[in-house]
Amino acid sequence: MPTGDEWIEIVRAVAVAGDRSAFAVLFKHFAPRVKAHLMRAGVAHELAEELAQETMVNVWRKAASFDAARAQLSTWIFTIARNLHIDQMRRQRDAHGAHEANDTADGDGADLLAQVAHDAPRPDEQIDTARREGAVREALRRLAPEQVQILRLAFYDEQSHARIAADLDVPLGTVKSRIRLAVGHLRRLLQGMEP
Amino acid sequence: MIAHHPSDELLLAAAAGTLDAGAVIVLGAHVEGCASCRATLRQFEAIGGAMLESTEPELMAPDALAKTLAAIDAPPPPARPAPAPLPRPSLPEGVAWPRSLAACDVSRWHWMGPGMRWSRVTLPHAPDANVFLLRIGAGKALATHTHSGLELTHVMCGSFHDGRSRFGAGDFDAADGDVRHQPVLEPGSECICLATAQGRLVFDGAIARWIGARVGI
Numbered sequence: 001m002p003t004g005d006e007w008i009e010i011v012r013a014v015a016v017a018g019d020r021s022a023f024a025v026l027f028k029h030f031a032p033r034v035k036a037h038l039m040r041a042g043v044a045h046e047l048a049e050e051l052a053q054e055t056m057v058n059v060w061r062k063a064a065s066f067d068a069a070r071a072q073l074s075t076w077i078f079t080i081a082r083n084l085h086i087d088q089m090r091r092q093r094d095a096h097g098a099h100e101a102n103d104t105a106d107g108d109g110a111d112l113l114a115q116v117a118h119d120a121p122r123p124d125e126q127i128d129t130a131r132r133e134g135a136v137r138e139a140l141r142r143l144a145p146e147q148v149q150i151l152r153l154a155f156y157d158e159q160s161h162a163r164i165a166a167d168l169d170v171p172l173g174t175v176k177s178r179i180r181l182a183v184g185h186l187r188r189l190l191q192g193m194e195p
Numbered sequence: 196m197i198a199h200h201p202s203d204e205l206l207l208a209a210a211a212g213t214l215d216a217g218a219v220i221v222l223g224a225h226v227e228g229c230a231s232c233r234a235t236l237r238q239f240e241a242i243g244g245a246m247l248e249s250t251e252p253e254l255m256a257p258d259a260l261a262k263t264l265a266a267i268d269a270p271p272p273p274a275r276p277a278p279a280p281l282p283r284p285s286l287p288e289g290v291a292w293p294r295s296l297a298a299c300d301v302s303r304w305h306w307m308g309p310g311m312r313w314s315r316v317t318l319p320h321a322p323d324a325n326v327f328l329l330r331i332g333a334g335k336a337l338a339t340h341t342h343s344g345l346e347l348t349h350v351m352c353g354s355f356h357d358g359r360s361r362f363g364a365g366d367f368d369a370a371d372g373d374v375r376h377q378p379v380l381e382p383g384s385e386c387i388c389l390a391t392a393q394g395r396l397v398f399d400g401a402i403a404r405w406i407g408a409r410v411g412i
Contacts, residue, residue: 031260075243
């Protein structure tokens with residue numbers, strides 16, 4: 001598997017030269033993971049396949065805007081897939097509801113928070129991204145496996161929570177309070193790692 | 196100085212993409228002005244990245260790469276002309292619109308009581324989200340109310356005290372049915388809040404209830 005720096009080179013080859021073999025490397029690694037992530041989040045198999053492909057089309061189109069100083073590649077691709085998923089759910093709701101279909105195919109609404117979150121860091125927040133993301137991964141490693149499992153749930157929708165609560169035979173509120181505990185634990189770990 | 200921030204759960208839900216559209220608008224307004232919540236949000240997105248990386252991969256369809264490359268070759272969707280800036284009601288000097296409202300329709304200020312005005316915010320991508328602005332004059336008090344669902348508030352300017360705490364510009368508040376409060380404006384300047392309610396505001400008094408129902412917040 002390519003290293004972090006090699007991934008950056010691969011994205012650059014896609015952005016600068018439209019390099020299809022470099023894109024194929026990205027596709028082979030990330031498309032199956034995006035699909036799996038969406039399926040865990042409750043997206044049906046076929047739609048997850050479609051959204052994973054669409055995510056990769058956006059990776060191609062937006063490759064030039066990927067900035068390794070702001071986010072790791074997997075985090076950047078995660079946000080692209082997340083925004084497409086949000087838009088897809090909105091379109092579905094519009095189709096079911098009485099509203100006219102709103103054209104949000106390019107994700108105006110969903111992209112918004114990502115834009116705000118990824119504004120150029122201001123002078124008082126010039127923390128190195130690599131260090132911050134490294135800290136998150138280190139904290140996840142230190143977290144008990146059950147807590148990582150629980151944290152994963154936060155990335156899935158309400159219905160998945162209900163399903164998981166039923167699987168574990170615990171009330172829905174218990175799943176939610178366990179998520180809260182796991183987030184609190186992770187935050188304490190991250191705070192402890194700050195210099 | 197921001198004293199009240201959204202909870203980690205709300206920020207995590209935003210990072211995960213499970214937050215509803217109205218909440219994203221109000222949370223986005225806070226995050227835009229809050230470096231610490233921006234950092235937290237990015238941290239939570241990094242969790243998403245780590246989760247994605249560690250997910251057991253799912254087999255893609257045999258022709259998936261070919262189909263994706265074909266989609267790349269297809270002409271990109273025509274760039275939409277930059278939308279004309281939407282009309283905006285007036286704001287006090289020195290107060291700016293949060294960027295999260297950029298694509299939203301914001302109505303003119305409507306009267307809802309002496310020294311109190313409100314405006315309806317319509318999200319193009321979620322027209323049924325209940326998002327609104329309240330503009331309350333210095334020293335006035337909003338009628339005592341509770342909430343049938345979660346109410347999120349971002350203070351754009353001014354300050355108030357609601358019995359629990361003092362809220363000033365940049366502060367964020369989440370109140371649910373357990374909170375029954377009466378925001379009382381501090382003297383000096385008027386206060387503008389951007390808010391979203393999942394349920395309705397439930398006012399105590401008959402007149403306030405009537406206005407609340409008429410206004411639809």
